[in-house]
Amino acid sequence: MEYQGTYAGIPEKYAGRNGKIVLVPVPYDETSTWGKGADRGPDAFLEAAANMELYDIETDSEVYKQGVYLTKPLEGFETPRDMVVEIHDALKNYIDRGKFVTMIGGEHSVSIGAIRAFNEEFDNLSVLQIDAHADLRKTYEGSPYNHACAMSEANETTNLVQVGIRSMDYSETLAMNEDNVFFAHEMVNDEYWMDNAIDALTENVYITFDLDAFDPSILPATGTPEPGGMMWYETLEFLRRVFAEKNVVGFDIVELCPHARSQVSNFAAAKLYYKMLSYKFADDDSNIDDEETFIKETKQPIKKLKEESYVNYES
Numbered sequence: 495m496e497y498q499g500t501y502a503g504i505p506e507k508y509a510g511r512n513g514k515i516v517l518v519p520v521p522y523d524e525t526s527t528w529g530k531g532a533d534r535g536p537d538a539f540l541e542a543a544a545n546m547e548l549y550d551i552e553t554d555s556e557v558y559k560q561g562v563y564l565t566k567p568l569e570g571f572e573t574p575r576d577m578v579v580e581i582h583d584a585l586k587n588y589i590d591r592g593k594f595v596t597m598i599g600g601e602h603s604v605s606i607g608a609i610r611a612f613n614e615e616f617d618n619l620s621v622l623q624i625d626a627h628a629d630l631r632k633t634y635e636g637s638p639y640n641h642a643c644a645m646s647e648a649n650e651t652t653n654l655v656q657v658g659i660r661s662m663d664y665s666e667t668l669a670m671n672e673d674n675v676f677f678a679h680e681m682v683n684d685e686y687w688m689d690n691a692i693d694a695l696t697e698n699v700y701i702t703f704d705l706d707a708f709d710p711s712i713l714p715a716t717g718t719p720e721p722g723g724m725m726w727y728e729t730l731e732f733l734r735r736v737f738a739e740k741n742v743v744g745f746d747i748v749e750l751c752p753h754a755r756s757q758v759s760n761f762a763a764a765k766l767y768y769k770m771l772s773y774k775f776a777d778d779d780s781n782i783d784d785e786e787t788f789i790k791e792t793k794q795p796i797k798k799l800k801e802e803s804y805v806n807y808e809s
């Protein structure tokens with residue numbers, strides 16, 4: 495399968511392989527336990543992005559001019575282990591070429607191979623996990639590649655910092671480094687949590703953003719929603735500071751499970767992605783070609799989504 499059109503409908507000259515940013519869609523959902531449908535996440539994300547404004551007011555920038563290359567989706571893995579290995583290999587290849595590599599899932603287990611690749615490429619890597627769930631089980635339903643285990647390897651091989659956590663099994667407390675965990679119920683009463691979370695990070699940071707970190711009131715379409723989540727501007731303030739104070743080397747956004755009747759979550763995910771790129775390149779004016787003004791007028795859905803392909807919780 496190949497997408498028709500470019501990321502967010504940007505002009506072709508910004509969408510080629512010479513761009514600084516690579517976006518890898520991974521429509522994978524094999525192990526999720528309750529709400530199936532994260533395999534539809536990348537399509538819904540791309541369709542929302544195609545209908546999104548490209549000027550970022552806050553940073554006064556048009557980050558797409560850095561060039562965003564949308565790759566073919568990674569899919570068709572024979573086993574969960576193949577999924578991890580193939581994502582690792584693909585991302586490592588783009589990192590080696592000096593690209594700023596980003597990924598849209600898919601369920602959270604897609605991050606295992608990504609983090610493995612970044613950890614091989616960058617010294618003393620921190621993984622900033624923004625998530626409702628700890629995801630620290632060593633195995634779940636017999637597999638170490640389950641979404642419930644997405645952070646177990648990172649917990650052993652990197653400096654893992656967990657933010658927004660509000661759901662976990664008792665057994666995960668044994669693996670957890672509590673100095674590096676920011677629980678949602680504590681964040682709500684702690685005006686210093688952002689400072690402390692940033693202090694816990696080393697210079698090189700990979701961000702894995704599970705959309706269920708958000709409060710379900712602003713992003714309901716995710717596989718395992720949890721009440722009491724992070725709100726929009728608080729999340730953006732934190733991300734803006736992380737990008738400003740650390741060297742963010744790449745990121746992923748996972749667990750978008752599009753709903754049949756509401757696009758709200760798809761647009762929130764698309765905006766979050768663009769915000770993160772805008773923060774990364776806010777002070778970088780080395781655009782590919784800034785001479786022409788591109789005014790986005792037409793809506794360009796990348797691919798038409800079929801109604802029956804969405805999760806429908808009402809049926």
Ligand SMILES: [Mn+2]
Pocket residue numbers: 602625626627704706707718749
């Ligand atoms: Mn989660």
